[in-house]
Amino acid sequence: MQNIIIASTSTVHGSGYLAYILDELASFYKDTEEILFIPYARPGGITHDAYTAVAGKAFEKIGKTVRGIHEFENPIAAIADAKGIFTGGGNTFLLVSQLYKHEVMQPLREAILNGTNYLGTSAGSNICGLTMQTTNDMPIIYPPSFKTLGVIPFNINPHYLDPIEGSTHMGETRETRIKEFHKFNTLPVVGIREGSWIRVKGDQITLEGAHTARVFEHDKTPYEIPTGSKITFS
Amino acid sequence: MQNIIIASTSTVHGSGYLAYILDELASFYKDTEEILFIPYARPGGITHDAYTAVAGKAFEKIGKTVRGIHEFENPIAAIADAKGIFTGGGNTFLLVSQLYKHEVMQPLREAILNGTNYLGTSAGSNICGLTMQTTNDMPIIYPPSFKTLGVIPFNINPHYLDPIEGSTHMGETRETRIKEFHKFNTLPVVGIREGSWIRVKGDQITLEGAHTARVFEHDKTPYEIPTGSKITFS
Known part of the structure; x- marks a missing residue:
């Protein structure tokens, strides 16, 4: 049975x-004491070790140890052996490149x-x-x-951002970008x-946490769903 | 002699x-009456014809006619024959895909x-x-x-955006993104x-127009240059 948390942000x-x-x-993570961390997205170019230490410090508070996938000689075996996995945020292009490079x-x-x-979280959710x-x-x-x-x-847009009221910036809003995605x-x-x-x-599949989410279906007007909603697409 | 205008935005x-x-x-464009328009980036998925009409309406005000590259049977010849070319904004991934697809x-x-x-402008500047x-x-x-x-x-970041003061959003600022680019x-x-x-x-190469620009060099602190500055990198 799939058991996943897909979070907008780490912080x-x-x-x-x-x-x-x-x-x-x-x-x-109640059934595991060790979590395998995938630090490949490394925000701001932080090292794999430094990023793993950040995750480790947070998980220490709930009594878990964290090991970075880069510490294993065989990352494929590390994934197969893990009981809990966490992929942190950063740059999704980098994360995806590394996942392919290491064949994981x-x-x-x-x-x-x-x-x-x-x-x-973030890129790890994408x-x-x-x-x-x-x-x-x-x-x-x-x-x-x-x-x-x-x-x-379906696809994820993490850190979802509403149009900023009164903005004079002419770059595309998040909603416009997703609409462009739906043209293709x-x-x-x-x-x-x-x-x-x-x-x-x-x-x-359920939405949890503090906010509503915005759902974009092809050729439909975007709509909000409240927290606690089941997410299904027919 | 190269003769280029690289604008942050169309509007x-x-x-x-x-x-x-x-x-x-x-x-x-004083030496040409006709401008070849490349509408491939088509913002919001607008059609090539509709986008070309938008450009045409603007250039009409200075007595120029505009033809879309999609109207030509041979886009390579259209580029070779043009005296003035304009590539509009929209989505850069789409624009680049189309430029390769049409071998131009x-x-x-x-x-x-x-x-x-x-x-x-925008994607056309990128x-x-x-x-x-x-x-x-x-x-x-x-x-x-x-x-x-x-x-x-060098590379261009159009629609350059300063960090929004007091923002509580945790997505990366533009500056952070460019710093991540410079890690690789x-x-x-x-x-x-x-x-x-x-x-x-x-x-x-000179900066023109209303604002300073922000320059990011590898392993250096980003800095501002005033309008009118020559842009050189040693």
Whole structure:
């Protein structure tokens, strides 16, 4: 049974790394003491070691140890052996490039489909969708493909942002960008605001956390769903 | 001699399409009555015809006619024959995909290097750099490469945006994104604010328009340059 948390962000403004979701994670990871961390997205170019230490410090508070996938000689075996996995945020283009380079995209997909508990934040959430094409990140590296894990039947837009009222900036709003995506792709997109997450338990997919989410279906007017909603597309 | 205008945006808030730069364009395109328009980036998925009509309406005010590249049976010949070219904004991933698909990336580069007057706005400016890797756009389509025209020795970040003071949003600022780019790439990046443009005349590259620009060099602290500055990197 799939067991996934797909979070908009690792950190909400004014609180520590993962602090807003730590109670949830204590229960989510209750059957494992060690979590395999995938630091490939490395925000701001932080090292794998430094990033793993950040995750480790947060999980220490709920009695878990964290090991970075880069510490293992065989990352494929590390994924197969893990009882809990966490992929942190950063740059999605970099994350996807690294997952392909280390040949772990498919093993990670299989582990999640086989029931290994998986937490993603930001870029680590983006890759749960069928493609990374609704990321907000800058294409700092050319990945061999935009295809990602596909462990949910839609795409994610993390850090979802409403148009800023009174803005004079002429760059596209998030909603406009997702509409452009839908000119060439029919996949639904769920925009998750910071402080919210999607919980997958087998076939049940639910919105959790502080905010409504904005849903974009091909050729439909976007709409809001309240927290607690089941997410289904017919 | 290269003759290029690389503009942050087609439109500044509260005025019409190209209105803020139309006087400059009247002088820039003084030797041609017809402008070849490349509508491939099509913002919001607008059709090539509709987008070309938008450009045509603006250029009518300075007595120019506009023809879309999609109207020509042979787009390569259309580029070679043009005396003035304009590539509009929209989605850079789409624009680059289409330039490769129609095999006009190299012919366009050659035309510009041979002195054909070229105006780019937004996505059409992004492609002037060596790569499209400092675009702000969503990867709605997978291009065969991120390499672009390379008619200037640096990359462009159009619609450059300062961090929003007091923002509680945890998504990366533009500056953070460009810093991440510099973890993997050494090319300088010039962030152009809306209402400003870069003017290339042969070897001379100058910042023009309303605002300072922000310059990001690898391993250096970002800095501002005033309008009228020469842009050189040693």
